[in-house]
Every structure is written in structure tokens, then in C-alpha cells.
Amino acid sequence: MNSFNTYIDLQKFKRSLCLKKFFAKTPIERIIIEEGKYKHTTLKKKSKFYPRHMISKEMEAFDLMILSEIRKEEKKNKLLRRSNITKEETRALNSLCKNKELIIKPADKGGGVVVLSKDKYEREALRLLGDTTTYKYLEGDPTTSITTKFSIYLDKGKELDILTENEFEYLLVQHPKVPVFYYLPKVHKDRENPPGRPIVSGIGSISSNLSEYLDHLLQPLVVSTRAYVKDTMAIINTLANITWEDTFQLVTCDVNSLYTIIPHHLGCEAVQFFLRELGQFEEEQIDFIIEGIKLILQNNYFWYDYGFYLQLIGTAMGTRFAPSYANLFMAYWEHQMVWTGHCWGQNLILYRRYID
Incomplete structure (x- = not known):
């Protein structure tokens, strides 16, 4: 587990909850609106607005609980240093990563993986x-x-x-x-x-x-x-x-x-x-x-x-x-x-x- 990435995802999730709470609705894609004589879309640059005052006690408790779990997992990983795959699988993955003579792509149909x-x-x-x-x-x-x-x-x-x-x-x-x-x-x-x-x-x-x-x-x-x-x-x-x-x-x-x-x-x-x-x-x-x-x-x-x-x-x-x-x-x-x-x-x- 990447602790930093997990923390970033947690903060994004908190912001998303705050925005939903603030606006109390989800945006609808492909809305065409009338403004003057021309038709317009709702497209605009991604907002950085973060209504932090919408953070509730429940959100703060959830945040602390997840952070606590992240720290526990970090300690476990340091103590155990165990992987969820075998040594042979690890060697195989490392070998594939280093092999510059292979190209790995998804198949055009069927959802398979193609190695060329x-x-x-x-x-x-x-x-x-x-x-x-x-x-x-x-x-x-x-x-x-x-x-x-x-x-x-x-x-x-x-x-x-x-x-x-x-x-x-x-x-x-x-x-x-x-x-x-x-x-x-x-x-x-x-x-x-x-x-x-x-x-x-x-x-x-x-x-x-x-x-x-x-x-x-x-x-x-x-x-x-x-x-x-x-x-x-x-x-x-x-x-x-x-x-x-x-x-x-x-x-x-x-x-x-x-x-x-x-x-x-x-x-x-x-x-x-x-x-x-x-x-x-x-x-x-x-x-x-x-x-x-x-x-x-x-x-x-x-x-x-x-x-x-x-x-x-x-x-x-x-x-x-x-x-x-x-x-x-x-x-x-x-x-x-x-x-x-x-x-x-x-x-x-x-x-x-x-x-x-």
C-alpha cells in the first residue's frame, strides 16, 4: 500500500463529500443551455473550491480512523516485509519490467492481455x-x-x-x-x-x-x-x-x-x-x-x-x-x-x- 497516495485519495473523498453537501446535487453531463441566440454547454475549468466549513464531526472521525489504519498498515509492513505474491511471481514481474524487448497491450476484443x-x-x-x-x-x-x-x-x-x-x-x-x-x-x-x-x-x-x-x-x-x-x-x-x-x-x-x-x-x-x-x-x-x-x-x-x-x-x-x-x-x-x-x-x- 502506498500511504501517501491513500492519504491523497482520502482528502479528495472528503472534498467530494463537502461539495455534495454544499450543492446537494450531482452535475448532469451533456446539458445544452440557451443563452442569447446560441446554444452553450456547461463545460468549465475544474474548480478548486473546497467548502471546508461543511466538514462535519462524522467526517473528521472517519478521517482520523482511516489515518490510524494507514499508520497500522505501515507498521505491519515494516515488521513483516511480506508480499501478497510468491518469490517466483515477484521475480517474474521484475523480469517483465526490465525486459525492453516485450510490448504488453490489451487485446482489441475480449479483454485479454497480449504480449508481443x-x-x-x-x-x-x-x-x-x-x-x-x-x-x-x-x-x-x-x-x-x-x-x-x-x-x-x-x-x-x-x-x-x-x-x-x-x-x-x-x-x-x-x-x-x-x-x-x-x-x-x-x-x-x-x-x-x-x-x-x-x-x-x-x-x-x-x-x-x-x-x-x-x-x-x-x-x-x-x-x-x-x-x-x-x-x-x-x-x-x-x-x-x-x-x-x-x-x-x-x-x-x-x-x-x-x-x-x-x-x-x-x-x-x-x-x-x-x-x-x-x-x-x-x-x-x-x-x-x-x-x-x-x-x-x-x-x-x-x-x-x-x-x-x-x-x-x-x-x-x-x-x-x-x-x-x-x-x-x-x-x-x-x-x-x-x-x-x-x-x-x-x-x-x-x-x-x-x-x-
């Missing part, structure tokens, strides 16, 4: 990045120039009052991290040489908060699309209300690598279509949203193996608004290819779409 040789992992990563229609190698770090583009965009939103002061401060990432590329091995397809599902970890990147902002605005559009299904239980409940007939056929289909194949112009066209169809967004805000999506898509850069790359098509798996964006793209395709202009669409008893 470094050479094999890097070969697949370079194969993925070698697709010049999807990725472009960059000569240097583009962080500074891309940060400038985002700053200009956010300044514009603030000047037009499309962004509130809270939204502006939240979206402006002062010290952005460089996104990192990795992939998840698809061992369900090939156990010996598993292909990879590319992921870009963009937590703390220049586009991370803007992506979250766009997701808040796009989620209500996704839910309103004709084929939307929330989860497994939703489709089970829907099927329960259908009387099966001998002439019916059950069909499933899958889109291969959807996130990385959506052309930017078609994806933006789809989002623009549904924003206008909903009829609740001002044209100026629609333009601002589309500009933000283009900004993320066209500046989706990342680092891998001492080099920088730019994704040329599609959106990265890992960015917050990607599922909403992909859902709306598919809904737009369905609008053109399923619901209108095709007589076979009239023969559908039920049609639903789910994006994991």
Missing part, C-alpha cells in the same frame, strides 16, 4: 503508418503552429459570443501534450501476427477539450437519428415487440475501419445536414461547429517512434467526438441510401445501427 515482441509490434505499427493515403510523416514538431490555429479559432468564438467565458477558458489548453500513437492487437483475427487497431491517445492535447465540447453539441443529434440504438438492452426490448414471420430475414453488416475512412468533406457535410435539420442552431454557430471539426480533423497529428505524423483521412479513435461524428456520417449515408430513393428500404421491418 518489440520487433513484431513495431513492424505492425510501421505497416499501419506506412499507408500514405491515411498518414503523412512530418519533418518536425507542428505543436506551436497548430496551437496558434486553435487560439485564433477560440478567440473568434469568444468575440462572436458563441463561446461563454467559462467555455473559452476550458477550451484553451495552455500547455498541450503531444498525442501518442499505439495500436490494439486483434488476436481474434490472427493469434500469431495480429493486425492492429490504431489508437491516438490525445488526453491533454490541444484538441482534447474542443473535441469534448463538440461531442456535447453533437450527442443530441445522434440520439435523434432514425436508426440510433442506445445499447444491447434497447435492441432486445425493440425486438420483443416484433412478431416474427417466415418471410423475415435477420441480417447484420459491418463497416470496416469506419473511423479512419470517413472523408473530411463528407463527414462535415453530414454534421452540417443534421445541425440544420434539427433547426435549433443559428447558421453562424453551425459554421463555427463545422470549422472546429475541420480544425481537429486537419490537424490530427501524433508522435510515434521519435517521429511526428499527420492523419490525412478519417478521425482518430481516441478523440472524444469521434463516435458522434461517425454516427452522424452513417446516419447521413442511411438518409441517402436506405430511407430515400431505394425501394428496398420500404421493405425493412426494422433497421438499427450501433457504433461501439
Whole structure:
């Protein structure tokens, strides 16, 4: 047990209790509020507010009790110096930690753990990045120039009052991290040489908060699309209300690598279509949203193996608004290819779409 980390967690828990007691309610995510002629989110910088006067005697007693238990555990560990695993397991873990020739990743599906040789992992990563229609190698770090583009965009939103002061401060990432590329091995397809599902970890990147902002605005559009299904239980409940007939056929289909194949112009066209169809967004805000999506898509850069790359098509798996964006793209395709202009669409008893 790490005593210091346990103490920090205890203090965070106390603050959380005090805040809940102070506000007497929990925040609701993805609330869209009306302010003037534009729609806004509740996004804002994380508050450091701590209503210490809400600390009760019960909280203080709980705090003292936990601290006492922490000290007891520290004394036990010093006296016993015992581990909860065997010596052999300890040696194995230490050996794995020191082994720089192995890569350990979660499997793409099934929740398993995959251990690959470094050479094999890097070969697949370079194969993925070698697709010049999807990725472009960059000569240097583009962080500074891309940060400038985002700053200009956010300044514009603030000047037009499309962004509130809270939204502006939240979206402006002062010290952005460089996104990192990795992939998840698809061992369900090939156990010996598993292909990879590319992921870009963009937590703390220049586009991370803007992506979250766009997701808040796009989620209500996704839910309103004709084929939307929330989860497994939703489709089970829907099927329960259908009387099966001998002439019916059950069909499933899958889109291969959807996130990385959506052309930017078609994806933006789809989002623009549904924003206008909903009829609740001002044209100026629609333009601002589309500009933000283009900004993320066209500046989706990342680092891998001492080099920088730019994704040329599609959106990265890992960015917050990607599922909403992909859902709306598919809904737009369905609008053109399923619901209108095709007589076979009239023969559908039920049609639903789910994006994991």
C-alpha cells in the first residue's frame, strides 16, 4: 500500500463529500443551455473550491480512523516485509519490467492481455503508418503552429459570443501534450501476427477539450437519428415487440475501419445536414461547429517512434467526438441510401445501427 497516495485519495473523498453537501446535487453531463441566440454547454475549468466549513464531526472521525489504519498498515509492513505474491511471481514481474524487448497491450476484443515482441509490434505499427493515403510523416514538431490555429479559432468564438467565458477558458489548453500513437492487437483475427487497431491517445492535447465540447453539441443529434440504438438492452426490448414471420430475414453488416475512412468533406457535410435539420442552431454557430471539426480533423497529428505524423483521412479513435461524428456520417449515408430513393428500404421491418 502506498500511504501517501491513500492519504491523497482520502482528502479528495472528503472534498467530494463537502461539495455534495454544499450543492446537494450531482452535475448532469451533456446539458445544452440557451443563452442569447446560441446554444452553450456547461463545460468549465475544474474548480478548486473546497467548502471546508461543511466538514462535519462524522467526517473528521472517519478521517482520523482511516489515518490510524494507514499508520497500522505501515507498521505491519515494516515488521513483516511480506508480499501478497510468491518469490517466483515477484521475480517474474521484475523480469517483465526490465525486459525492453516485450510490448504488453490489451487485446482489441475480449479483454485479454497480449504480449508481443518489440520487433513484431513495431513492424505492425510501421505497416499501419506506412499507408500514405491515411498518414503523412512530418519533418518536425507542428505543436506551436497548430496551437496558434486553435487560439485564433477560440478567440473568434469568444468575440462572436458563441463561446461563454467559462467555455473559452476550458477550451484553451495552455500547455498541450503531444498525442501518442499505439495500436490494439486483434488476436481474434490472427493469434500469431495480429493486425492492429490504431489508437491516438490525445488526453491533454490541444484538441482534447474542443473535441469534448463538440461531442456535447453533437450527442443530441445522434440520439435523434432514425436508426440510433442506445445499447444491447434497447435492441432486445425493440425486438420483443416484433412478431416474427417466415418471410423475415435477420441480417447484420459491418463497416470496416469506419473511423479512419470517413472523408473530411463528407463527414462535415453530414454534421452540417443534421445541425440544420434539427433547426435549433443559428447558421453562424453551425459554421463555427463545422470549422472546429475541420480544425481537429486537419490537424490530427501524433508522435510515434521519435517521429511526428499527420492523419490525412478519417478521425482518430481516441478523440472524444469521434463516435458522434461517425454516427452522424452513417446516419447521413442511411438518409441517402436506405430511407430515400431505394425501394428496398420500404421493405425493412426494422433497421438499427450501433457504433461501439
